[in-house]
Amino acid sequence: MHPSRLAFFAVLAVALPALAAETAISQKNQTFSMATATIHSGDTVHFHNDDTVTHNITVKSADDDTDDLGLQKPGQMVSHKFDAKGVYHVVCSIHPRMKMTVTVQ
């Protein structure tokens, strides 16, 4: 095989796992930019704090597994990778009225 062709397949092998998608969700005026989001298992969601106040996202699965993403100052971004299929409730523990649902297919 020609060396340049080998290099092409090497690049392809590295790029393939990156097919998992990424979704960006904003938090502004103490509201998530989407009330619902549907993604695929293995996808990552980036939560941007485009607000003037600190947020603290908590991701809760249907069987009550809770993942606290920690304090998030204005301008900061936190990410969460959703590996298991199911419905997740995303809330801000500082502002409980901020909530959205992520469905992982």
Ligand SMILES: [Cu+2]
């Ligand atoms: Cu908040």
